[in-house]
Amino acid sequence: MRARDVAKQIVVCCRRLWEAGLIAGADGNVSVRLGEDRLLVTPRGVLKAELGPADLVEVSLGGKRRKGLREATTELDLHLRAYRVRPDCGAVVHAHPPVATAFAVAGEPIPGDVLPEVILLMGEVPVVPYATTGTPALGDAAEPFLTRHPAVLLANHGAVTCGADLAAARIRMESLEHAARILLAARTLGRMTRLTPEQIQALRRPSY
Numbered sequence: 001m002r003a004r005d006v007a008k009q010i011v012v013c014c015r016r017l018w019e020a021g022l023i024a025g026a027d028g029n030v031s032v033r034l035g036e037d038r039l040l041v042t043p044r045g046v047l048k049a050e051l052g053p054a055d056l057v058e059v060s061l062g063g064k065r066r067k068g069l070r071e072a073t074t075e076l077d078l079h080l081r082a083y084r085v086r087p088d089c090g091a092v093v094h095a096h097p098p099v100a101t102a103f104a105v106a107g108e109p110i111p112g113d114v115l116p117e118v119i120l121l122m123g124e125v126p127v128v129p130y131a132t133t134g135t136p137a138l139g140d141a142a143e144p145f146l147t148r149h150p151a152v153l154l155a156n157h158g159a160v161t162c163g164a165d166l167a168a169a170r171i172r173m174e175s176l177e178h179a180a181r182i183l184l185a186a187r188t189l190g191r192m193t194r195l196t197p198e199q200i201q202a203l204r205r206p207s208y
């Protein structure tokens with residue numbers, strides 16, 4: 001796909017994230033792999049609801065700007081780590097989904113044995129220990145988790161999801177927040193029933 005079409009997809013994705021309440025103001029950032037050594041990423045400091053295709057920045061996997069008038073997001077390093085450790089990763093979404101981020105503030109992972117959509121889409125969503133945003137320390141903390149999980153929570157910060165393409169990464173982010181809301185509601189009811197290993201196994205079998 002051409003960079004111009006990818007740029008339009010990213011703009012639509014940011015708009016949807018904002019409309020769904022998963023980001024606010026200049027929060028969040030999105031990237032898509034364009035080739036082996038280049039990706040298109042959202043710029044720093046721009047309101048995502050007002051983003052246009054011309055605002056996007058093309059960078060190399062080493063983090064060097066190749067095209068674009070703006071500076072890449074301050075959280076670029078998080079994206080680069082995901083692409084480096086996951087050859088299957090074609091897109092990365094970073095957002096601040098309110099309820100999922102509340103789990104991250106509480107230091108609680110989203111369990112991988114309660115809701116079928118979580119089991120099938122991402123498995124357990126662990127919490128990456130806190131590190132200052134925009135510094136290599138956050139990338140260092142996240143990298144080992146991103147290697148093993150397509151979705152992670154960042155302590156006291158937000159969430160990161162990866163996908164084969166942008167739609168897959170965005171759907172993971174939406175499902176993560178939806179699951180967090182359900183789990184929070186279940187907890188207020190006082191009981192969380194976990195699925196058995198057999199029930200989880202049955203979910204993974206192809207359906208009729």
Ligand SMILES: [Zn+2]
Nearest residue numbers: 028075157158
């Ligand atoms: Zn953030």
